[in-house]
Amino acid sequence: MNPKAIIKEILEKNDIAHVVFVGCGASKADLYPAKYFLDQNAQKLSVSHYTSNEFNYATPALVNENTIVITASLGGTTPETVEANAVAKAKGAHVVSLTRSEGSPLTKDADYVIIHGFAENYAAKLEKTGYALQLAVELLNQTEGYAHYEDMQDGFDKIYELSQQSALSARKEAKLFAEQFKDEDVIYVMSSGATHEVAYSTSVCLMMEMQWINSGTFHAGEYFHGPFEITDKDVPFILLMNDGTTRPIDARALTFLERFDAKTAVVDGLDYGLSSIIEKSVIDYFNPFVITAVFRVYAEELAKARQHPLTKRRYMWKLEY
Amino acid sequence: MNPKAIIKEILEKNDIAHVVFVGCGASKADLYPAKYFLDQNAQKLSVSHYTSNEFNYATPALVNENTIVITASLGGTTPETVEANAVAKAKGAHVVSLTRSEGSPLTKDADYVIIHGFAENYAAKLEKTGYALQLAVELLNQTEGYAHYEDMQDGFDKIYELSQQSALSARKEAKLFAEQFKDEDVIYVMSSGATHEVAYSTSVCLMMEMQWINSGTFHAGEYFHGPFEITDKDVPFILLMNDGTTRPIDARALTFLERFDAKTAVVDGLDYGLSSIIEKSVIDYFNPFVITAVFRVYAEELAKARQHPLTKRRYMWKLEY
Numbered sequence: 227m228n229p230k231a232i233i234k235e236i237l238e239k240n241d242i243a244h245v246v247f248v249g250c251g252a253s254k255a256d257l258y259p260a261k262y263f264l265d266q267n268a269q270k271l272s273v274s275h276y277t278s279n280e281f282n283y284a285t286p287a288l289v290n291e292n293t294i295v296i297t298a299s300l301g302g303t304t305p306e307t308v309e310a311n312a313v314a315k316a317k318g319a320h321v322v323s324l325t326r327s328e329g330s331p332l333t334k335d336a337d338y339v340i341i342h343g344f345a346e347n348y349a350a351k352l353e354k355t356g357y358a359l360q361l362a363v364e365l366l367n368q369t370e371g372y373a374h375y376e377d378m379q380d381g382f383d384k385i386y387e388l389s390q391q392s393a394l395s396a397r398k399e400a401k402l403f404a405e406q407f408k409d410e411d412v413i414y415v416m417s418s419g420a421t422h423e424v425a426y427s428t429s430v431c432l433m434m435e436m437q438w439i440n441s442g443t444f445h446a447g448e449y450f451h452g453p454f455e456i457t458d459k460d461v462p463f464i465l466l467m468n469d470g471t472t473r474p475i476d477a478r479a480l481t482f483l484e485r486f487d488a489k490t491a492v493v494d495g496l497d498y499g500l501s502s503i504i505e506k507s508v509i510d511y512f513n514p515f516v517i518t519a520v521f522r523v524y525a526e527e528l529a530k531a532r533q534h535p536l537t538k539r540r541y542m543w544k545l546e547y
Numbered sequence: 548m549n550p551k552a553i554i555k556e557i558l559e560k561n562d563i564a565h566v567v568f569v570g571c572g573a574s575k576a577d578l579y580p581a582k583y584f585l586d587q588n589a590q591k592l593s594v595s596h597y598t599s600n601e602f603n604y605a606t607p608a609l610v611n612e613n614t615i616v617i618t619a620s621l622g623g624t625t626p627e628t629v630e631a632n633a634v635a636k637a638k639g640a641h642v643v644s645l646t647r648s649e650g651s652p653l654t655k656d657a658d659y660v661i662i663h664g665f666a667e668n669y670a671a672k673l674e675k676t677g678y679a680l681q682l683a684v685e686l687l688n689q690t691e692g693y694a695h696y697e698d699m700q701d702g703f704d705k706i707y708e709l710s711q712q713s714a715l716s717a718r719k720e721a722k723l724f725a726e727q728f729k730d731e732d733v734i735y736v737m738s739s740g741a742t743h744e745v746a747y748s749t750s751v752c753l754m755m756e757m758q759w760i761n762s763g764t765f766h767a768g769e770y771f772h773g774p775f776e777i778t779d780k781d782v783p784f785i786l787l788m789n790d791g792t793t794r795p796i797d798a799r800a801l802t803f804l805e806r807f808d809a810k811t812a813v814v815d816g817l818d819y820g821l822s823s824i825i826e827k828s829v830i831d832y833f834n835p836f837v838i839t840a841v842f843r844v845y846a847e848e849l850a851k852a853r854q855h856p857l858t859k860r861r862y863m864w865k866l867e868y
Contacts, residue, residue: 243591250768250771251769251772251773252772253772254769262605265605266607267608268609269608269611272565272593272594273595274586274594274595277769278768279793279796280740280743280768280793280796283740284587284792286587287587287588287590288589288591290590411733412732412761418600418601422601427773430765430769430772430774431772431773434773434774435775435777441763442750442755442763445598447571447601448571448598448751451572451573451574451625451756452572452748452751452752452755452756453755453756454756455755455756455757455860455861455862455863456755456759456761457862458861471604472600472601472604475600539776540778541778547771547803
């Protein structure tokens with residue numbers, strides 16, 4: 227069932243007052259643009275976002291039949307997220323799950339399942355984010371209404387191809403990045419707006435998990451309230467810049483980084499032509515797509531330069547924990 | 548005016564449907580236990596939490612006369628938070644501000660100001676957190692009602708003295724921590740539940756800002772979804788353990804850290820007698836108080852061992868940015 231039909235069917239059963247996004251690691255981060263979209267536009271709906279075990283042990287009080295819980299797990303086997311579906315279902319919530327894996331444990335307690343791509347190409351890796359965002363747009367449009375609904379649909383029609391092309395065009399810059407950053411012991415990552423948790427997943431997944439590089443991450447606006455004291459010549463930062471509402475926050479961080487000669491890699495939505503194909507009214511929400519696709523190529527080149535494949539793990543897939 | 552009277556007066560003017568917590572750095576983190584309390588207990592109120600400039604540039608749509616915006620800035624001069632008050636006021640929201648500094652710029656657009664202590668002792672540093680939590684409890688109790696209101700009041704009566712005594716009793720363990728961790732290049736910090744953002748402020752303020760030590764922070768439940776691959780013999784972690792609902796999440800992280808001989812410092816609410824004076828129904832919300840107070844002593848000892856005062860800055864207080 228598509229996002230529009232899923233939301234329609236849920237709204238025929240219950241009024242919806244709350245939406246809760248739940249996942250772990252990159253799957254948690256991939257739900258963030260949808261949360262950000264609702265924060266930016268919903269006048270009444272309450273919106274929250276949790277890592278799965280926090281949701282399980284400290285379940286928010288507003289989870290009931292007036293709540294949609296949207297969960298995601300790439301392989302559909304993340305135990306905490308499978309459990310989150312059971313917790314949500316037991317409270318009477320409507321559970322919508324995103325996974326690439328049909329019939330996986332995640333689908334057991336889900337009322338609705340959306341199967342997305344992943345491995346096919348750079349664009350496919352964005353489908354999880356895209357479906358979550360579509361669910362958010364449908365929920366808003368079918369409850370409170372949303373003035374830029376058509377602009378969003380137009381964006382969804384174009385963003386995958388733009389992201390794929392952007393990734394393919396980024397190889398040269400990515401190789402340069404990899405050469406410059408391959409020997410670093412620690413790399414910080416920051417962003418803002420809809421891209422805030424792309425910075426998060428870049429730090430905890432691409433750097434720490436997949437490259438065993440020390441890393442920290444924070445909102446680019448928070449940089450000035452603690453983290454910036456670490457700034458010095460050659461301290462490495464990755465700044466993911468938005469072409470949209472929160473660009474001044476990202477730009478302020480860049481100005482400071484450059485002023486003190488920090489070693490800075492910038493991936494900027496503005497450089498990939500977002501504004502030429504996406505309406506200004508909705509451009510914020512499509513930055514995470516292009517930036518995620520482009521940075522994937524950066525990560526691939528970093529992995530090559532360090533001779534450390536992105537699939538290499540010490541613990542995951544190897545032992546029980 | 549006290550939190551109870553402030554909430555009463557606001558509710559006489561408007562129905563309240565939303566509460567938004569806004570601050571930067573440690574002042575953002577200090578508001579988190581109040582957010583967590585409402586997430587855990589509010590059936591209807593929507594609750595959100597932003598760094599100030601994200602609130603300013605990407606103001607959530609639900610900020611209006613049915614919204615309370617609670618802001619905090621220790622000295623009352625943080626420009627982004629001062630601006631947040633103006634943004635909130637322009638949208639018709641009720642603005643309540645917490646600061647130690649009477650007459651500071653933060654108080655200009657605030658409808659209500661609560662002046663809190665800070666420098667007097669370890670307990671005084673917790674007053675900002677305490678007033679925010681009291682506002683949350685009052686708002687819930689005066690709107691939806693709250694079954695454990697008396698237990699919370701009893702907790703507020705006791706938590707400052709317990710926290711002060713806990714801090715004073717922690718000097719020996721703090722010195723041991725400082726000796727063990729003083730030469731580390733990077734230190735990770737994690738927690739969960741109401742203490743989640745105590746880990747955050749410990750990382751971005753105490754480590755990065757005040758000690759110029761590289762640091763990363765994440766929810767203890769997220770540790771298993773990326774960050775744990777960095778775990779190795781002697782990789783340093785600080786784990787802030789809760790005596791409450793999310794303890795199993797913290798304990799699972801500890802088990803893994805110990806299994807792989809990570810260099811781990813634990814500050815545990817259970818070790819300081821929380822459960823002997825706070826009712827079980829509300830114990831979650833008081834963990835951040837005791838743990839913050841105790842870890843302050845750890846930070847003081849770390850600063851001494853590294854001959855790097857907690858007040859030393861490269862950029863803050865020194866230049867415009």
